[in-house]
Amino acid sequence: MIKNIVIVDDHQLFLDGICALFNKHDDIKVLLATTNIKDAINCIDSENPHLVITDISMPEMSGIELIALLKKKQPKIKIMVLSMFANIQSYKDIDAYLLKETNEEELIFAINEVVEKNRKYLKIIEDKEENIILRDNNVLLTTREKEIIRLIIKEHNTTAIAEKLFISTHTVMTHRKNIFFKLEVTNIAGLTKKAFQLGII
Amino acid sequence: MIKNIVIVDDHQLFLDGICALFNKHDDIKVLLATTNIKDAINCIDSENPHLVITDISMPEMSGIELIALLKKKQPKIKIMVLSMFANIQSYKDIDAYLLKETNEEELIFAINEVVEKNRKYLKIIEDKEENIILRDNNVLLTTREKEIIRLIIKEHNTTAIAEKLFISTHTVMTHRKNIFFKLEVTNIAGLTKKAFQLGII
DNA sequence: TAATTAATACCATATTTGTGGTATTTTAAA
DNA sequence: TTTAAAATACCACAAATATGGTATTAATTA
Known part of the structure; x- marks a missing residue:
């Protein structure tokens, strides 16, 4: 099964890198890898990818908002978050959550879990000392x-x-x-x- | 000229990506790409690369400390910083400074500028509003x-x-x-x- | 060993924060 | 159009911060 993916991240180099990486995998097709959220939304609307990979922290629009928007439009779409941080406020709409510290192997594994096997792959470290707890309430600031x-x-x-x-x-x-x-x-x-x-x- | 490079960054995926990217370039040879600073230092000591690419923010040892250490040992070595942030406290030892938002083209250009042409390539945005000013005084906390x-x-x-x-x-x-x-x-x-x-x- | 840096402690005080309320108007959504 | 959410304003007060000092004791380095 060929998995169609759209990647949105604010680091061009990260995009370049991840594309080069996916290039080695015949079963993964990167439809678009962009820093521009609007382009991404347009592409997702028209191309209907299996998976969207994004980050939580992005300047234009918060990743959380983007995810909420995408899931609203296309509930079946899978969302993978590749973040710098190990804590998220809302994992409601997220199918996979990986840290940017992850490696190629885990990334590919997670994609298969989510897209092919319809499972979730959430790698979240609960830091007891800092008392970071996951919650299912959307933190949406006005x-x-x-x-x-x-x-x-x-x-x-x-x-x-x-x-x-x-x-x-x-x-x-x-x-x-x-x-x-x-x-x-x-x-x-x-x-x-x-x-x-x-x-x- | 083949440029030997060592990359240190705390994000494995970034390393994977950047390696995949450099793979396309015959004149760049990645000697080591690692998240482990000690491994990097050992490799740099023995292999004597042309360029070290690193980040300022890393958990184990601050990038600034790493750079100071490397330059002390091997003053001729070129240092490229690939950072998330547009402001640095000390650019004394740094030969190239790029944001992770950079693209492949600029990255390769900067490497050539620094390694082959012996120039500096510092991409620093001076944010007037936030009054971020570059200084040449090392900020070293006890x-x-x-x-x-x-x-x-x-x-x-x-x-x-x-x-x-x-x-x-x-x-x-x-x-x-x-x-x-x-x-x-x-x-x-x-x-x-x-x-x-x-x-x- | 002399000089310097790091870590420690203390004082005073104006300013700012954080926390606990209540309440009205404007804007947006159902 | 009714309801809910967002933005606004006010009060009071304890706790904490920021800023201005001075000064002694390790520990380290020249």
């Missing part, structure tokens, strides 16, 4: 919250953010509280980490 | 400082860190101050970002 999170990470404090957005400091604090609750963090260190992992920044 | 930075990023507060390390909160605050000064940040958001970028965490 646009305003993302705006604020970006400013926090740019080392702006509450008053600076309030001035920049022409809103009250109280409002900023409220958003902050909501963000903290949604991302399950208790301070800015945790927030910054999560933002990195989710590709918000 | 082991204690690194210990503390890791705890801060794990969302520990000053008292918790003091208790964990059996030292006074004052001491923790002093380390904190020194870290902030060295990394040129003003709060934990900046600290966390820098730690990510430098691969401390």
Whole structure:
């Protein structure tokens, strides 16, 4: 069985590499490997691939949003996430989850598991010390919250953010509280980490 | 001219990909592509490659430390950094600096520039908004400082860190101050970002 | 051995954060 | 159009951070 794959990742070199790698496998056909999410969505719509490989952290659109969108359009499509990080907030729509530390063998194995055998392959390390727990609740921040999170990470404090957005400091604090609750963090260190992992920044 | 290259990166898949990519180029010979820094150092010592490709952020040893070590041992060796981030603290020992968003063409071009033409190829985006400025001063944190930075990023507060390390909160605050000064940040958001970028965490 | 760096400790204080609420208006979706 | 979600604003207060010092004791290196 030939598996048709679309790859979306923000690193061109990663795309080049993974294409070169898949080239060696006759049963895998890369329909498109791109950094452009819109191109990817168009291709997925028209070509109907078996599998989409993507990352969670991407600048334009969060991987989570992309996945939700794709699964909504084509529920049968398989999604593989190749991420830098070992924790995800929502694995609802994800069929395979691998770290970028993975190797060729595991990658090919996971593709077969997901596409041919209709199984899931989720490689997630539950880090007890950091208390990273998987949850099935979608962490979807509002646009305003993302705006604020970006400013926090740019080392702006509450008053600076309030001035920049022409809103009250109280409002900023409220958003902050909501963000903290949604991302399950208790301070800015945790927030910054999560933002990195989710590709918000 | 055949260029002998050693690649060190913490992502196996990246290594696989880049090897597959270099395979197409007859003038490039990958002596070793590994996630293990010690193996890399051994190979570099014995094989004397033209170029070492590495990342700044790696778990075991910081890329900066690795580069400093290599250049000390073999001053003639060329160093290419392939990083996720567009800012570096020290470019003293680095001959080429590319983002992982780069493509095959640029990568090959940069290798030729550095190895054959003895030039530098530093692709650094100076982000004015974030005020990222290149500096030639080595940012080298002490082991204690690194210990503390890791705890801060794990969302520990000053008292918790003091208790964990059996030292006074004052001491923790002093380390904190020194870290902030060295990394040129003003709060934990900046600290966390820098730690990510430098691969401390 | 002299000099330097690393690690430690302490003080003071203004500013900022984090946490606990409540509540209104605007926007978007069902 | 009714309902729900998003964005807004306000209050209070303890806890923690950031910033400005000074200073002593290892440990390491020139």
